[in-house]
Amino acid sequence: MILTKKQNTDQEHAVSAESLRRFQDYTDAIVHVRGVISDTLNVFPDILLDRAAFETPEITGRVVDVSGEGINGIRVELDLASTTDDAEDYVTTTATINDSVGTYRFPNVSWRDEAPDSASADTESATVTIDDPDYESATSLQLLITSDQAVEAADSIVVTRKPRLDFSVTVQGRCINRYTSSQGVDENAAPGIEVTATYKTEDGTLHTLYDQTDAGGGFSFFIQWTDDSPKDFDGFTDALDDESIPEGEDGLFLQIQYDPPFDIDNGTTPPTVNDIIGANASVWDSDDFLLKSWINPNVLPDAVVTTALP
Numbered sequence: 001m002i003l004t005k006k007q008n009t010d011q012e013h014a015v016s017a018e019s020l021r022r023f024q025d026y027t028d029a030i031v032h033v034r035g036v037i038s039d040t041l042n043v044f045p046d047i048l049l050d051r052a053a054f055e056t057p058e059i060t061g062r063v064v065d066v067s068g069e070g071i072n073g074i075r076v077e078l079d080l081a082s083t084t085d086d087a088e089d090y091v092t093t094t095a096t097i098n099d100s101v102g103t104y105r106f107p108n109v110s111w112r113d114e115a116p117d118s119a120s121a122d123t124e125s126a127t128v129t130i131d132d133p134d135y136e137s138a139t140s141l142q143l144l145i146t147s148d149q150a151v152e153a154a155d156s157i158v159v160t161r162k163p164r165l166d167f168s169v170t171v172q173g174r175c176i177n178r179y180t181s182s183q184g185v186d187e188n189a190a191p192g193i194e195v196t197a198t199y200k201t202e203d204g205t206l207h208t209l210y211d212q213t214d215a216g217g218g219f220s221f222f223i224q225w226t227d228d229s230p231k232d233f234d235g236f237t238d239a240l241d242d243e244s245i246p247e248g249e250d251g252l253f254l255q256i257q258y259d260p261p262f263d264i265d266n267g268t269t270p271p272t273v274n275d276i277i278g279a280n281a282s283v284w285d286s287d288d289f290l291l292k293s294w295i296n297p298n299v300l301p302d303a304v305v306t307t308a309l310p
Contacts, residue, residue, distance in 0.1 A: 053110060053111075053112050054110065054111055054112070054113065054122050054124070054147035054148075055108060055109065055110040055111075055147060055148070056108075056109050056110075056145045056146065056147060056148065056149055056150065056151060057107065057108065057148070057149075057150045058105055058106060058107045058108070058109070058150050058151070059078065059105070059106040059109055059126070059128075059143065059145060059150075059151045059152075059153070060097070060103060060104065060105045060106075060150075060151070060152050060153065061103070061104055061128065061141065061152065061153030061155075061156065061157065062094075062100065062102045062103050062104070062153075062156040062157070063076065063094045063102045063104060063130070063135075063156065063157045063159055064102055064156045064157070064158055064159070065158070065159060065160070065246075065294055066158060066160060066246045066294060067294065067295055068156075069101070069102070069295075070094070070096075070100065070101030070102020070103065071094060071101070071102045071135070071159065072093075072094050072095050072096060072101060072102060073093060073094060073095075074093065074094040074102070074104075074130060074132050074135055074159060075091065075092075075093055075130070075131050075132040075133075076091070076092050076093065076094060076104040076128060076129070076130060076131075076132075076157075077089075077090070077091050077128070077129050077130075077131050078090040078091075078092075078106045078109065078126055078127070078128055079126065079127045079129070080109075080111050080124055080125075080126050081124060081125035081126065081127070082111050082112065082113065082124060083111075088131070089109075090106045090109060091131075092104050092105060092106055102156075104128075109126070109145065111124045122146060122147040122148075123144060123145065123146050123147070124144075124145050125142065125143070125144055125145075126142075126143045126144075126145055127140050127141070127142055127143070128140060128141040128143060128153065128157065129141075130157060130159055132159075133162075134161060134162055134164075135159040135160065135161060135162065136159060136160060136162050136248075137157050137158060137159045137160075138158075138160075139157075141153060141155060141157055160246050160247050160248050160249070160294075161246070161247075161248030161249055161293075161294065162248050163230075163247075163248050164230075164248060165226055165227060165228055165230065166224070166225075166226050167224070167225055167226070167227065167230070167249075167250050167252070167293040168222065168223065168224040168225075168293075169222075169223050169291055169292070169293055169295070169296050169297065169298050170220060170221070170222055170223075170296055170297040170298070171197065171220060171221040171222075171223055171254065171289075171291065171297065171298045171300060172218065172219070172220045172297045172298070172299050172300065173195070173218070173219055173220075173256065173299070173300035173301075173302070173303065174189070174213070174216070174217045174218045174219070174300075174302050174303070175189070175190040175193045175195070175213045175217045175219070175258065175302070175303045175304075175305075176188070176189060176190055176217055176302050176303070176304045176305070177189075177190045177304075177305055177307065178304050178305065178306045178307070179306075179307050179309055180306060180307070180308050180309065181308070181309040187304075189213075189215065189216045189217030189218075190213060190217045190305070191213050191214060191215050191216075191217060192212060192213060193212065193213040193217075193219075193258060193259060194210065194211075194212055194258075194259035195210070195211050195212065195213065195219045195256060195257070195258055195259070196208060196209070196210055196256070196257040196259075197209040197210075197211070197221045197223070197254060197255070197256055197257075198254070198255045198256075198257065199223065199225070199252055199253060199254045199255070199291075200234065200253070201225045201226065201227075201234060202225075202226065202227050202228060202229070202234050207225075209221050209223075220297070223252065223254065223291060225250075225252055227250050230245075230248075230249065230250035231245045231247075231249070231250060232245070232250070232251060233251035233252060233253050233290050233291075234250070234251070234252050234253065245292075245294075246294055249292070249293045249294040250293045251290055251291060251292055251293065252290070252291040252293075253288065253289075253290060253291075254288070254289045254290070254291050255288050255289075256288075256289065256300065256303075258303055
C-alpha cells in the first residue's frame with residue numbers, strides 16, 4: 001500500500017500522540033552509546049524506563065451518623081498529598097453499594113512521583129473529608145494507598161447535621177392482637193385500628209395527625225416541626241438542653257392514641273387486659289415517645305392487646 005504525503009503525516013501524528021501518552025507514565029531516560037558504525041547492524045542496550053504514574057483501582061469507605069447508620073447523598077472529597085493546589089482531586093456522593101448504605105467510592109485514583117526509584121514511589125497519602133451543605137464531620141480520614149491495590153477504609157466517617165431550625169422524621173409502629181390460653185400464645189396483626197399522633201411545637205401549637213393500621217397492623221406518620229432553640233425535646237415538661245441530642249439535631253415529645261379495641265376493656269367476658277409495651281400504666285390506650293431527629297424512621301414499640309381466652 002502506498003500512502004500519500006498527507007496520509008503518511010497523519011499516521012505519524014497518530015503514532016506520536018500515542019507514544020507521548022504512554023511515555024507520560026514514565027520518567028525521562030538517556031542512554032549513551034559510543035557511536036554508530038556505518039554499513040553494519042547497530043544494536044543498542046535495552047532502555048530501562050522508571051515508572052512515574054501510579055493508580056489504585058478504587059478507594060471505598062462509609063459515612064454514618066452518630067447512631068452508626070449509613071447516610072446516602074453526602075458529598076465526599078478525596079485529596080492526594082502529592083498535589084499542590086487547594087482544589088479537591090476527586091469528588092463523589094455516598095450511595096447504597098453492595099447493599100451497604102452510606103458508601104463512598106473513588107475509582108481509578110492516580111498520582112505521579114518524580115522520584116520513581118524511591119521506596120515510597122508506589123504509595124501515596126490521601127485525605128477523605130466531608131464537604132456537604134447539610135452535614136459536617138469533626139475530623140478527616142487519613143489513608144495510605146498503594147498502587148494497583150484497592151483500599152477499603154477501616155474507619156467510618158461520623159457526621160452530624162449542621163445547625164438548622166427545621167426538622168422532620170417518619171414514625172412507624174404496629175398493632176398486634178395477642179391471644180393466650182392453655183394451648184399457648186397466638187399473635188395476629190391488628191388491621192383497621194385508628195391511630196392518632198399528637199404533638200406540640202415550640203410556639204405552643206397543638207398538631208394532630210391520623211392514620212389507620214394496614215393489613216399487617218402497621219401505621220406511619222410524617223412529623224415536621226420548627227425549633228428556634230433546638231437540642232431539647234419540645235412539648236416535654238420542663239424541656240431543657242439534653243446532652244444526648246447530637247449537635248444540629250432536636251427532639252420532640254409525641255403522644256400516640258389507639259382507638260378500640262386498643263383501649264380499656266377490663267369488664268368484658270372473657271376478660272381483656274391491655275398491654276401496650278412501654279406505655280404509661282395509668283393511660284392504657286396511649287403511649288408517650290421522645291422523637292429523635294437524627295434517627296429516621298423512629299420505630300415505636302409494638303402496641304399489643306393481650307386477650308386471655310378460657
